[in-house]
Amino acid sequence: MAWALAWSIAWTPAVALGADAADAVASADTAQARTVPLLGGYLRETRVVYPLRVGKWQAVDEHRYDRQEFGVSVRYALSARSDRWIDVYFYPAGVLSPDEFERVAGEEREALAEVGRQPGGYEDMDMGELRSFASARRKDGAVSGRSLDLAYTSQGERKSSAMTLQLDRMYLVKGRYSVPAKAATRAQARAALEDFVSDLSGRLTVASTGRCWDPLPIEKLEAGAPTPSGAVSTVSKNGVDSAYLMRDRVLAREPQSDEAQALMMIGMGLGKRLQAGCEPPEEIEQVVPKDMREIRLEYGAPSDAPADPSRLLRSNKIDVG
Numbered sequence: 001m002a003w004a005l006a007w008s009i010a011w012t013p014a015v016a017l018g019a020d021a022a023d024a025v026a027s028a029d030t031a032q033a034r035t036v037p038l039l040g041g042y043l044r045e046t047r048v049v050y051p052l053r054v055g056k057w058q059a060v061d062e063h064r065y066d067r068q069e070f071g072v073s074v075r076y077a078l079s080a081r082s083d084r085w086i087d088v089y090f091y092p093a094g095v096l097s098p099d100e101f102e103r104v105a106g107e108e109r110e111a112l113a114e115v116g117r118q119p120g121g122y123e124d125m126d127m128g129e130l131r132s133f134a135s136a137r138r139k140d141g142a143v144s145g146r147s148l149d150l151a152y153t154s155q156g157e158r159k160s161s162a163m164t165l166q167l168d169r170m171y172l173v174k175g176r177y178s179v180p181a182k183a184a185t186r187a188q189a190r191a192a193l194e195d196f197v198s199d200l201s202g203r204l205t206v207a208s209t210g211r212c213w214d215p216l217p218i219e220k221l222e223a224g225a226p227t228p229s230g231a232v233s234t235v236s237k238n239g240v241d242s243a244y245l246m247r248d249r250v251l252a253r254e255p256q257s258d259e260a261q262a263l264m265m266i267g268m269g270l271g272k273r274l275q276a277g278c279e280p281p282e283e284i285e286q287v288v289p290k291d292m293r294e295i296r297l298e299y300g301a302p303s304d305a306p307a308d309p310s311r312l313l314r315s316n317k318i319d320v321g
Contacts, residue, residue, distance in 0.1 A: 036211045038094045039068060040301030043170065044210035047284050048090055048295040050074060051203045054196060057086060059293065071171070072295050076196075086196055089174040090206070092299075093167060095275060101167050105130055105146040108165055108174065112150070122152035128186065133164070133194045147194055149186035158182075162190040164197050169206040169277025173197065205286075210299075212278035216267040218260050221251045233266065235259040 036042045052059045057076040064072045071091030078084035096104065109130055116125030127150040134144045145166035152159055161178040177193040184192070221228070221244070228251050231244040236259075243252040243260040245267050252260035268274040288294045 037301040039092060039299040042094060042211045043092055043208050043299055045284070045299065046092070046171070046206065046208040046297040047286075048072070048171075048297070049205035049286075049288055049292050050088075050295070051200065051292055053291065054199050054203075057196065060085075062293075062295065064295075064297075068297070068299055071297065084179060086175060086177045086193065088197070088200065089172075089176075090295075091172050091174075092170065092297075093172045094170055095272075096167055102146075104167075104172065105165050108163065109148060112163060116152060122154055125150060125152040128190075131190075133198075145194075145197070147190055149190040151181060151186050160184050160186045160189040162186070162193040164193050166197065166201065168201060168204070170208060170212070170275060171206050171277070173201070173204075175200075203292075206277050207279050207284050207286075208277055209279060209281045209284050212275050213280050214268070214273040215280075216245075216248070216250050216264045216271070216273070218250045218252055218255045218264055220255050221253050223253070232270070233263065235263050 050059070054076060056079045058079060059074055060077045061075040062072065063075075069092060071089065073087055073089045076086045076088065093104070109127070113125070113127055115121040116123070116127075128148050130146045130148050132144060133147050145164055147162060147164040150161045150163075152161065158181040159178045160181045160183075161176075164175040166173045175193050175197045177189055177196070179189050179192075227241065228244050228246065231246060231251075233245040234241050235243045235245075237257070242254060242257065243250055243263045245263045250260055250264045250267060252263070254260060265274065
């Protein structure tokens with residue numbers, strides 16, 4: 001498509017793209033974005049494609065939760081060991097700042113600790129603090145995450161356990177792994193889970209459509225029209241200005257040109273409309289390799305959906321995986 005090819009063309013900005021320019025473009029979109037619900041609006045459909053095998057681990061089960069904000073989970077079992085498995089949860093988060101992600105990670109830790117305080121839950125739980133780990137195994141960069149280790153007793157057996165949490169393309173990806181303490185220490189369980197989710201993230205596809213894909217409109221600038229005032233940036237073709245980035249749109253003498261499409265993408269980036277993991281609807285359809293499996297999630301906005309797509313849409317879900 002033209003917008004994808006536009007990144008490779010040569011262009012010359014007539015106005016420097018500084019912080020003021022970015023603020024000017026972003027301010028035109030902020031109020032509108034906060035009126036869009038996360039599910040059914042900002043995110044309408046998500047395509048998760050995951051590998052059926054990760055090292056010695058084989059995907060054996062998949063569960064879609066009744067409440068759509070809880071997403072789906074996939075269970076991986078260790079080959080030839082029916083008592084070893086890793087559960088991976090995928091659920092929508094939207095756009096989170098680093099501070100918001102840290103708060104969510106803390107909430108996940110507290111939810112896990114709550115299991116140890118409930119009757120019939122984990123007994124004698126001892127939980128470590130959250131730690132950072134990074135996966136740099138994807139071509140588009142590292143996915144940083146948080147992990148912790150813990151120990152507990154369940155049905156009379158002492159277990160070593162771990163949890164990981166990553167924010168990947170507007171989704172939270174949580175891993176849970178438990179193993180008999182006689183077979184692995186807490187540190188070993190955490191390291192094994194970190195390695196697993198790092199390998200998984202390198203092969204994972206998370207692609208969404210919705211208002212998260214919100215391109216700037218491109219309007220035709222008629223021949224002979226004067227140069228528009230207030231342009232954030234200008235793209236030239238053959239030494240002649242051909243497209244202008246305004247606060248809320250692109251004006252172009254040839255709206256379908258690569259120059260206009262490139263300027264539209266730049267404007268989307270400045271206006272925080274261009275989110276990792278969000279694609280135009282016509283781009284989400286892809287062939288699924290034979291060693292992968294696809295999950296499709298279609299969202300309708302719940303009645304209590306938050307208006308701000310940067311807020312996390314979920315409640316206090318406690319799992320014992």
